[in-house]
Amino acid sequence: MIEKNYNLDIEEQEILDSFNCGEWVSKGENLQKYKEAATNTFTKTHNVNFSMNEKDFKSMQMKAIEEGMSYQTLLSNIVHKYLTGQLKKTG
DSSP: OOOOOSOOOHHHHHHHHHHHTTOOOOOOTTHHHHHHHHHHHTSOOOOOOOOOOHHHHHHHHHHHHHHTSOHHHHHHHHHHHHHTTOSOOOO
């Protein structure tokens, strides 16, 4: 059951009430497609190659060891955080 935590108009409230009464049933259309998309979201499917200077590479390896992960995982985490806005530029 979905709670009424929003300011809904009359039509939206009627739809919510209808849903909460069990009047809506999933037909399962495209269910497998959506399951696969959700699974693939967290599946590593691409490799990326790039060059960096030796000093940065060694620093990255040391940081990864401190964090208890491989440097590849560290880089992947940094990129993910940057792209999702969790990693911000300071200064």
